[in-house]
Amino acid sequence: MPGRPTVEKDRGEAQINPTKRTVLEVQNLSINYISEGKPPARAVENVSFTLKEGELIGLVGESGCGKTTLMLSLLRLLPSAGQIVDGKVFFNGKDLTTISEKELNKIRWKEISIVFQGAMNALNPVRTVGDQIAEAITKHMPDFPKDKIQGRVIELLDLVGIAADHKEHYPHQYSGGMRQRAMIAMALACNPQVIIADEPTTALDVMIQAQILELLDNLRKKLGLAIVFVTHDLGVVAEICDKVLVMYGGVTAEYADVDTIYNSARHPYTQELLKAFPDLTKPKKKLSSIPGYPPRLDALPDGCRFAPRCPVAIARCHTEQPMLHKLGDMHIASCHLVEASK
Amino acid sequence: MNRTRALIKKITWSIFTILFVIVLNFFLFRVLPGDPARAGIRDPRLKKEAVEMLRVRFGLDKQVINCFESLNPIKVGSCTVNPLDTQFFIYARNLLQGELGISYHTNRPVADVLAERLWNTVLLIGAGQILSIIIGVVFGVFAAWKARTSIDYVAVITSLMAWSLPTFWLAIILLFWGSNNGLPLAGKASPGSSALPLLQQWVDIARHMILPTLTYTIVYMGEYTLIMRSSLMDVLSEDYILTAKAKGLSTFQILKDHALKNAMLPLVTVIAINLGFTVAGAIQIEAVIFLARAGQRDF
Numbered sequence A: 001m002p003g004r005p006t007v008e009k010d011r012g013e014a015q016i017n018p019t020k021r022t023v024l025e026v027q028n029l030s031i032n033y034i035s036e037g038k039p040p041a042r043a044v045e046n047v048s049f050t051l052k053e054g055e056l057i058g059l060v061g062e063s064g065c066g067k068t069t070l071m072l073s074l075l076r077l078l079p080s081a082g083q084i085v086d087g088k089v090f091f092n093g094k095d096l097t098t099i100s101e102k103e104l105n106k107i108r109w110k111e112i113s114i115v116f117q118g119a120m121n122a123l124n125p126v127r128t129v130g131d132q133i134a135e136a137i138t139k140h141m142p143d144f145p146k147d148k149i150q151g152r153v154i155e156l157l158d159l160v161g162i163a164a165d166h167k168e169h170y171p172h173q174y175s176g177g178m179r180q181r182a183m184i185a186m187a188l189a190c191n192p193q194v195i196i197a198d199e200p201t202t203a204l205d206v207m208i209q210a211q212i213l214e215l216l217d218n219l220r221k222k223l224g225l226a227i228v229f230v231t232h233d234l235g236v237v238a239e240i241c242d243k244v245l246v247m248y249g250g251v252t253a254e255y256a257d258v259d260t261i262y263n264s265a266r267h268p269y270t271q272e273l274l275k276a277f278p279d280l281t282k283p284k285k286k287l288s289s290i291p292g293y294p295p296r297l298d299a300l301p302d303g304c305r306f307a308p309r310c311p312v313a314i315a316r317c318h319t320e321q322p323m324l325h326k327l328g329d330m331h332i333a334s335c336h337l338v339e340a341s342k
Numbered sequence B: 001m002n003r004t005r006a007l008i009k010k011i012t013w014s015i016f017t018i019l020f021v022i023v024l025n026f027f028l029f030r031v032l033p034g035d036p037a038r039a040g041i042r043d044p045r046l047k048k049e050a051v052e053m054l055r056v057r058f059g060l061d062k063q064v065i066n067c068f069e070s071l072n073p074i075k076v077g078s079c080t081v082n083p084l085d086t087q088f089f090i091y092a093r094n095l096l097q098g099e100l101g102i103s104y105h106t107n108r109p110v111a112d113v114l115a116e117r118l119w120n121t122v123l124l125i126g127a128g129q130i131l132s133i134i135i136g137v138v139f140g141v142f143a144a145w146k147a148r149t150s151i152d153y154v155a156v157i158t159s160l161m162a163w164s165l166p167t168f169w170l171a172i173i174l175l176f177w178g179s180n181n182g183l184p185l186a187g188k189a190s191p192g193s194s195a196l197p198l199l200q201q202w203v204d205i206a207r208h209m210i211l212p213t214l215t216y217t218i219v220y221m222g223e224y225t226l227i228m229r230s231s232l233m234d235v236l237s238e239d240y241i242l243t244a245k246a247k248g249l250s251t252f253q254i255l256k257d258h259a260l261k262n263a264m265l266p267l268v269t270v271i272a273i274n275l276g277f278t279v280a281g282a283i284q285i286e287a288v289i290f291l292a293r294a295g296q297r298d299f
Ligand SMILES: Nc1ncnc2c1ncn2[C@@H]1O[C@H](COP(=O)(O)OP(=O)(O)OP(=O)(O)O)[C@@H](O)[C@H]1O
Pocket: A033, A034, A041, A043, A061, A062, A063, A064, A065, A066, A067, A068, A069, A070, A079, A081, A082, A117, A297
């Protein structure tokens, strides 16, 4: 197929293709932040998704809706206040929430690597960037020939557009965008099966951003890399993601393949979110914003977490939490109205 | 490349610092009132000629520096001396040749006096510092790693107590403890021990060092534990530690390869300051006491 295939077709195949193996399966994950003298803050509640090899899932939602919390919990990297209270994270059949720390350390970075949100301080200031990338290789690939490690580091830096001579530099000699790219290079060092990317391109200009997205896109096509991509940019989601998980206030609002999200979203929050994003095909359309703020974790509403801001909320929404309704093979939404219209 | 340049810069700076200290120390003694030759020999019956001889012996008959005297309104001197034949030049030349001169105070070569005292100080401080650094770092690392657990609380409370104990009181308590356990309480070696075989001499010295070293260790251990703990706790909350954890490094590897080096920085600074203080302190105190006496004589 010459050029870039149209997004829709490509996605459809990836979706339905039954031969693809499931690498990551998150089941009903709930996370609380515990602080003394206060009731636990339910930062993430009952979130599920699956990721097959070569798939790219987009995770969207307003600031503070629990995206980072969810991503950190997958590798048990939460601060001590954050605790997984329910659910499972299966990686190739192993439940990462229960295996020993030692076993988990073999999976961290080797199989699942993570690019943190705000990579500004994610690199150790007293060690060169090249050294820190090499560390990941020596740790997880003990058989990797010693004399080839430096070559591999240069290759990785080159992938993200960093010149070889920056290898010997310290993080403070890097710009913010370079650090973020160095983190991406480091995340690729051990050829992992899954990359968790928490807003990896926020500090990058559009050219570099496009370059990184293309790199990730290529890697998943060539190597079957599976990617969880956290972003606020619905344009990016439309362009590269196979499926989308829309979160609101710590819960799943809607989960579906990208076409369904863009063409027939059922959750009012998803619909409002799309209205708030510029659509280049209809440039005259007015953008709207959602009035109000996301719920505070210490004052969650009794009913649906979105109800106070929902333009179509009914009485029931304010008193009863909606369940996750299955609307299709690959479509879930948590809204009372969805149930009513079924 | 970067490192050599930094090193050269540091060395250059320390040379300037040492030069400054040399010049300052030299003039400090000249500017202060009092005549070392008189003050050193505390005998008013000393004949004028004898004093003069002493002055010649110490080189005090020479001009301090060319024209230095003429700056002093009281002593009006000539300005025609050969600059190479002044006290300052001779002092500087001797210093460069490792010749420290003769002590006014004890009338013995300064190098000998220094070596003797310095050796004692270095032995004591060296042993004490090494012990307190090792114990302090280990305790500090444990406390930070197990922050807010009982291990941490015990370490913090012990350190705070050790740090705030008055040194003399601690020394007295240790003296009691030592005397009950048959440890030598004073001196550097038992009288007559120099007749013993070398190994037993060393054991004897080591036994004499136990009490002072212990005092020193306890006092500094507390400080180092607290500094190490707080500095390591800061480092452990940094983003790059989370990166290291995500990379699958074990706790030990994280501490060793990512946390300790960064956390040691404040500790190294304090250790260097402490070392400087104790060594220089011992010497300065000698000097100050001597100066004070010299000054008193004159007024
Ligand atoms: N260490 C913590 N202790 C207590 N609460 C926390 C902690 N970290 C995050 N939270 C709370 O958990 C919620 C989710 O935070 P999280 O960082 O996951 O949001 P996010 O979706 O990643 O936001 P953003 O888009 O701004 O990165 C927020 O309400 C936040 O206040």
